[in-house]
Amino acid sequence: MITFLSGGTGTPKLLRGMQKVMDRHEIAVIVNTAEDIWISGNHISPDVDTVMYLFAGILNTDTWWGVRNDTFTTHEEATRLGIDEFLTIGDKDRAVHLARGDMLRNGMRLTNITTILCECFGVRETVLPMTDTEVTTQVKTDLGLIHFQEYWIRAKGLIEIQDVVRSYREPPKATDEALAAIEASDVVVIGPSNPITSILPILSCDGIKQALRNKPVIAVSPFIGNAPISGPAGALMRAAGFEPSSIGTFNCYSGLTDIFIQDIRDPVEVNHSSRFDTLMVDDEKSIALAQEVLRLAGTC
Ligand code: FO1
Numbered sequence: 001m002i003t004f005l006s007g008g009t010g011t012p013k014l015l016r017g018m019q020k021v022m023d024r025h026e027i028a029v030i031v032n033t034a035e036d037i038w039i040s041g042n043h044i045s046p047d048v049d050t051v052m053y054l055f056a057g058i059l060n061t062d063t064w065w066g067v068r069n070d071t072f073t074t075h076e077e078a079t080r081l082g083i084d085e086f087l088t089i090g091d092k093d094r095a096v097h098l099a100r101g102d103m104l105r106n107g108m109r110l111t112n113i114t115t116i117l118c119e120c121f122g123v124r125e126t127v128l129p130m131t132d133t134e135v136t137t138q139v140k141t142d143l144g145l146i147h148f149q150e151y152w153i154r155a156k157g158l159i160e161i162q163d164v165v166r167s168y169r170e171p172p173k174a175t176d177e178a179l180a181a182i183e184a185s186d187v188v189v190i191g192p193s194n195p196i197t198s199i200l201p202i203l204s205c206d207g208i209k210q211a212l213r214n215k216p217v218i219a220v221s222p223f224i225g226n227a228p229i230s231g232p233a234g235a236l237m238r239a240a241g242f243e244p245s246s247i248g249t250f251n252c253y254s255g256l257t258d259i260f261i262q263d264i265r266d267p268v269e270v271n272h273s274s275r276f277d278t279l280m281v282d283d284e285k286s287i288a289l290a291q292e293v294l295r296l297a298g299t300c
Contacts, residue, residue: 002297003028003185007198008035008047009064009230010222011191012054013280017290019055019125020283028126028181030174030208032193033110034137034166034201037149040078040085042097043104046149047198048114048129049096056121064230067092086154111175128181130202131172137197138165139239148197157232161239164196166204174207182211187297190219192229192278195252196236203256212256216300218293219257220278221246224266229279246270259296 002022004011006029018027029051036045046065053059053067060068070090078085089097096117103113109132118127137148140163151157166172182188193199203209222228223246234244242248245268250260260270263278274296280286 001026001028001181001185003030003181003188005030005032005188005190005193005199005202006047006051007032007191007193008050009198010193010220011198012050012059012064013286014189014191014220014289014293015051015054016061016283017280017286017288018293020287021290021294024055024124028128028185030128030130030178030181030202032198032201033129033131034135035148035197036134036136037087037147038101039087039089039097040083041101042094043101044087044089044097045100045110045114045129048110048127049093052114052118052121052123052127055118055123055125055127058121066090087149109175111177126181128175128178130174130178130205130208132175133168133170133172135166135168135172135201137201138167139163139236140165152232157235161235164236164240166201172201172205174205174211178205179207179211182208182215185215187216187218187300188212189293189297190217190253190257192220192222194222194228194233194236195242195249196233196240200240200252203253209256216258216297217253217256218259218261218296218300219249219253220261220289220293221249221263221266221270221273223249223268224263224279225268229263246273258300261293261296 032047060066070092110129138145139151139161237244246262260273262273264275276292
């Protein structure tokens with residue numbers, strides 16, 4: 001079994017290949033929940049949903065969020081009526097947020113809710129939120145602390161950020177299920193997601209780093225040079241005090257990685273790294289990188 005640490009961009013592209021090259025029941029994914037947000041009374045867990053929709057075969061892979069061919073009738077009408085939905089929410093996607101919000105309000109754990117939703121979508125892989133309690137990535141700006149989604153979607157990532165912080169009522173603990181998945185795995189793969197807003201929140205859950213120290217860990221860099229392959233990693237890395245590059249990514253994972261993968265084009269040199277094509281622009285590229293990761297996992 002392999003456990004992956006994933007956000008909503010980058011790693012899902014690797015998972016697209018992984019599900020083609022390994023037994024799907026042998027894939028477990030611990031997913032970042034620090035970008036979760038309540039909107040219009042419903043609970044959006046963007047990274048969990050992207051991974052779940054991918055495995056269900058219904059992900060919109062033009063955007064890498066939301067359901068393919070979804071309609072936006074409710075969003076358009078709600079906006080017309082003056083509701084401030086700064087995320088464009090599809091009708092089918094909203095039904096998932098509604099179901100999740102309802103179950104959360106009834107006191108259910110996010111882990112169990114995710115299992116139920118995955119069953120509804122016929123997902124064979126194990127999808128595990130990193131924690132069951134609320135934790136939120138916020139960025140410090142001249143406007144004060146704002147939710148990461150406010151920064152990235154509403155402000156289009158265009159405002160200066162001074163710091164990245166995670167806020168919570170109780171320090172987030174990794175779930176028993178997430179720790180058991182790591183324990184049962186031969187290898188753990190840190191996918192090419194945003195190190196600051198996707199991977200660090202997972203690594204910061206109590207119990208995760210300790211569990212990883214007993215396992216071989218393969219990490220895939222999301223950078224080529226100073227540019228992230230997708231998403232807002234550059235500014236966030238700088239604000240969090242890391243160089244926006246593969247070296248910064250390597251340092252961010254503070255000695256946890258046994259094998260570090262960088263893109264063949266990356267001009268930045270991380271000592272002893274393995275080089276592959278990490279630009280997963282289509283199914284074939286995702287499968288090719290997945291095969292390399294699997295081969296390396298066999299050497300651990
Ligand atoms: N990203 C956008 O850039 N614009 C959107 O309107 C948007 C809506 C949205 C709705 C549901 C969902 O699960 C994700 C959505 N995303 C949208 C993506 C998301 O906000 C972030 O890109 C991820 O959180 C990054 O990991």
